[in-house]
Amino acid sequence: MYRHSIGDTGVPFCLQSCVKPLKYAIAVNDLGTDFVHQHMGKEPSGNRFNKLSLNQEGKPHNPMVNAGAIAVCSLIKPSTNKAEKFDYIMQLLKNMAGNEYVGFSNATFQSEKETGDQNYAIGYYMKEKKCFPPGIDMISALDLYFQLCSIEVTCESGSVIAATLANGGICPITGKRVLSAEAVRNTLSLMHSCGMYDFSGQFAFHVGLPAKSGVSGAILLVVPNIMGVFCWSPLLDKIGNSIRGIHFCQELVSLFNFHNYDNLRHCVRKLDPRKERSEAQHKTVVNLLFAAYSGDVSAMRRFALSAMDMEQKDYDSRTALHVAAAEGHLDVVKFLIEGCRVNPFAEDRWRNTPLQDAIRFERHEVVNLLSEYQETYQKYTRGPGSSEEQMSLENLESMV
Numbered sequence: 051m052y053r054h055s056i057g058d059t060g061v062p063f064c065l066q067s068c069v070k071p072l073k074y075a076i077a078v079n080d081l082g083t084d085f086v087h088q089h090m091g092k093e094p095s096g097n098r099f100n101k102l103s104l105n106q107e108g109k110p111h112n113p114m115v116n117a118g119a120i121a122v123c124s125l126i127k128p129s130t131n132k133a134e135k136f137d138y139i140m141q142l143l144k145n146m147a148g149n150e151y152v153g154f155s156n157a158t159f160q161s162e163k164e165t166g167d168q169n170y171a172i173g174y175y176m177k178e179k180k181c182f183p184p185g186i187d188m189i190s191a192l193d194l195y196f197q198l199c200s201i202e203v204t205c206e207s208g209s210v211i212a213a214t215l216a217n218g219g220i221c222p223i224t225g226k227r228v229l230s231a232e233a234v235r236n237t238l239s240l241m242h243s244c245g246m247y248d249f250s251g252q253f254a255f256h257v258g259l260p261a262k263s264g265v266s267g268a269i270l271l272v273v274p275n276i277m278g279v280f281c282w283s284p285l286l287d288k289i290g291n292s293i294r295g296i297h298f299c300q301e302l303v304s305l306f307n308f309h310n311y312d313n314l315r316h317c318v319r320k321l322d323p324r325k326e327r328s329e330a331q332h333k334t335v336v337n338l339l340f341a342a343y344s345g346d347v348s349a350m351r352r353f354a355l356s357a358m359d360m361e362q363k364d365y366d367s368r369t370a371l372h373v374a375a376a377e378g379h380l381d382v383v384k385f386l387i388e389g390c391r392v393n394p395f396a397e398d399r400w401r402n403t404p405l406q407d408a409i410r411f412e413r414h415e416v417v418n419l420l421s422e423y424q425e426t427y428q429k430y431t432r433g434p435g436s437s438e439e440q441m442s443l444e445n446l447e448s449m450v
Contacts, residue, residue, distance in 0.1 A: 212278025
């Protein structure tokens with residue numbers, strides 16, 4: 051396991067809404083998907099996260115809005131008291147964090163209770179609509195909700211929690227399973243569609259990864275099966291997301307092919323850290339030379355459009371032009387010279403040029419094309435001639 055940290059990664063801050071997917075995952079892990087979603091939906095609400103509204107079935111829209119998160123608090127360990135519930139969830143969060151820092155801010159908890167009129171209104175509205183299981187104390191559920199928002203992490207410990215989600219519920223530090231695969235899958239699905247407040251659609255479009263933000267300035271980002279990221283920058287936009295956190299996520303997927311819908315085979319403009327650099331280089335050379343060997347002009351065009359280096363060489367210093375010339379694929383040779391402007395005089399490890407390969411294998415059409423090109427080039431490189439000749443020379447040199 052590797053870890054990379056930049057900035058004040060050891061400073062504690064409150065999870066706030068970043069705890070919502072975590073307690074939802076705990077609820078699904080303990081109770082199962084069907085039971086949990088008897089009490090809440092799975093769709094984006096289309097409203098502010100703290101809006102006093104329910105879906106058409108009279109349930110919270112999803113567990114990532116306040117109403118859904120309050121409902122989740124009513125489901126976890128219903129037969130225990132508030133202290134036992136809180137201790138249970140704290141222990142699971144510490145397990146997700148690999149026993150790294152997970153703390154609690156009592157000052158934040160008291161402030162949340164004193165200024166939580168909107169959440170009390172949501173709670174009473176849900177109680178009136180019978181959203182809670184029978185026998186559940188709504189005030190106790192709200193107290194747990196405020197407590198969980200006040201849990202503290204650092205970027206270091208938060209990144210391990212994110213990595214546990216990325217690793218299918220197994221903490222990468224301890225190697226112990228904390229959450230079921232079903233719980234993690236459901237959680238990431240809802241984070242992808244509902245996790246970034248009213249920015250969720252745009253985030254899914256531009257970043258294409260499951261994430262959850264909080265008004266403390268935190269963003270929990272998961273690259274499934276690859277890594278977890280936790281960033282913290284308190285300056286928020288009008289929606290409630292970290293401005294620099296959003297920018298970081300956008301820059302991350304512009305550099306690496308982590309967007310869920312990036313093409314892993316042909317998106318060569320982006321880096322793929324899942325591969326060793328030499329492995330990635332070897333694979334692109336093999337694909338390029340195989341297309342040249344097969345005479346597949348369409349594949350060669352795709353490679354060129356994806357900014358692949360069309361002059362790459364294999365371990366014998368042979369280029370795609372060497373291979374195409376030896377195989378007699380005239381269309382590929384024309385495309386490489388005229389469309390990609392590769393060097394037609396490149397030499398392999400035995401100092402053979404593409405023209406020499408074409409002569410050796412008796413590829414007469416290719417020989418004629420490369421010979422004509424070479425003669426024309428040499429004619430205009432003997433010295434300055436007429437302005438028309440000089441113009442042709444400049445065109446030829448631009449192709450090399």
